[in-house]
Amino acid sequence: MSTADYSPLDPSDLKELRANFSGELISPRDAEFDESRRIWNGMIDRRPALIARCRSTSDVSAAVRFTHRTGLPISVRCGGHNVAGTSVVDGGVVIDLSLMREVRIDVENRIGEADGGCLLRDVDIATTAHGLACPAGVFSYTGLSGLALGGGYGWRARKWGLTCDHIIGAEVVLADGSVVEASEEQHQDLLWALRGGGGNFGIVTRFRLRLRPADRVLVRTGLYAGDNAATALRIYRKFTATLSDDFHLLGGLRHARPTDSLPEDLRSRPVLDFLSVCSADDEASRAESEALFAAMPEGATTETVMTYLELQAMCDESAPDGRRYYTKSGYVSELDDEAIDRLVAAAAANPSSTGSIDIEFLLGEISRGSADDSAFPQRQAPFMVSAYGSWDDAELDGPGIAWARQTVVALREWEHPGGYVNYISLEDNPGDSVETYGKEIYARLARVKQHYDPQNFFRGTRAVAPAANGNAT
Known part of the structure; x- marks a missing residue:
């Protein structure tokens, strides 16, 4: 690969980078460029000027200094799984850490x-x-x-x-x-x-x-269709009031699939995929799980004991690489009957047969963290609702994005302040992150930013402006 292959980048800058770089430099003229710029979300189609695939910390340092000399924008790629595609930047330098996995x-x-x-x-x-x-x-x-x-x-x-x-x-x-x-x-x-x-x-x-x-876990699932979907969510809501910290509950509202064992008249209506995770070797947790599912309406249930490693890969096939994705998410203070009815209606309106509306109960140990210990905000949010748009046909981009946004907007009456930074789209929420973090945490973040990055070099993710340039007060 010659430095000329990187045009329109300055050959002298590239020569200096190569002298201090042990990894791989990939330009638009290289055969592997298209594959290297591709990420999990097939909707993202960006063309960087250079991909710097690093093998070491010194490679990362060299790539950062290179971007300073060129003035190009920067993005950082690790897994490339962020739904907003922040790991790839048009016309800039992707600092790719995917070779650094020890x-x-x-x-x-x-x-x-x-x-x-x-x-x-x-x-x-x-x-x-x-x-x-x-x-x-x-x-x-x-x-x-x-x-x-x-x-x-x-x-x-x-x-x-x-x-x-x-x-x-x-x-x-x-x-x-x-x-x-x-x-x-x-x-x-x-x-x-x-x-x-x-x-x-x-x-x-x-x-x-x-x-x-690492503990073994008991995973129970339930599939509830028709009116039973809303009934199951109401029971789910009731159990969250007394749930032990050992339990994680997730409800997913979606269209029925051909593989679902459902009566013909229910296949056109939304279904609730309900999942619980708790310790498999704790008698109290098992009893709590049994009581929860015994209270649920009629549905198809499964029960599996698995290792932590198996748990972590359990959902991999549900979101295949290369499909088109869009997520809109928000914290919710409560799930009253009206909110549940709106979610069920939104699931029925999903223009795609894939994707779901996930309702996740939080709190537990999450809520015990302190702003003195971490910058993570909104630890007291009880629920998070996420509209996961998912489709293969590019013609569904417009309807799918609109559906996800409308689903979360419909819950404004029960909105909890703030947002989860990993689920926020820059296009939906441009600018600084005061609303995401809250004024106090944001002000402290802005001071840290001013100390370590006063020129706002790292600005490709959810933005925190340096205190001297931002509105941190």
Whole structure:
């Protein structure tokens, strides 16, 4: 590959980058360019000027310095699973960490170190081999970095907390290309911001994570159709008032599928896919699960005991790579009868046969985190409702996006303030993130941003402006 292949980039800049770069540089003229720029969401079709696939922290530093010299915009790619496609930038430089996926485990102290390009499956495989786990996500092919920096909901979040709550240290490449270690002993303000503040402050090339003993889980599912879908949601709502932290509950409203065992007259109506996760070896949890499903209306149910590693890959096939996706999400304070009826009606109006409206109960250990410990906001939100648009035909882009937005707008009466940074589309919410984080957390984030990135070099994700340039007060 010659530097001429990177036109219109300056050959002298590229020559300097190559001299300090051990990874792969991929331009639009390279045969692998189209495959390299492709990400999970097939709706995203962006053409960067250069993809810098890094092998080391020094490669990341060299790529950051290169973008300073060229003045090009930057994006950072780890797993490429963010639905808004923030990991790929048009006409700029993609700093790709996908080759940096080593995981190291300190079994005695229950600590894991994971490179910034790790997928969740990399961490899960390495930790569960020692009977340990770090709570994270629901798809094994999600990138650790994006998930953890934005918060990190997952199947065991109510029991263990968020992924960001388990970050105890990080190696970070800053906007000037320098490298710092953020920990409880040094750069504590940066560590605080990395716990939920998004990718606004630097590129994390290594995470240091607190681990938990991995437990076997009992997964129960129920499929409820027709009027039973709304009835099941009302029972779900009732049980959340007394639910133990060990339980995670998720309800998904969707169209019936050909594989669903349903009477013919119910196949045209919305169905509720209900899923619960709890400890398999705890008698109290098993009894609680049995009581919940015994109270449900008639439906098709399953019961499976699985390992944590199996749990983490359980949903992978439901969201295949390359399909077109759009997500609109919001926190909800309560699910009264009217809200439930609107959700069921919205599910019926979904223009696609795939996708769903997910209703997730939060709180538990999530709610016990403090703003003194992390930048993650809105820990007291009881529910999150997410309209997951999913389709294969590009002609459904307009109707599908409109449906997802309208679904969340219909719940405005029960809206809880704030938003989850990992589910927010930049197109829907341009500008700063005061509403997302709340004034106090945002003001503190803006001060950290001013200290570590005063020129707002990292601005491709949900934006936090430097205090001197923003409205942090």
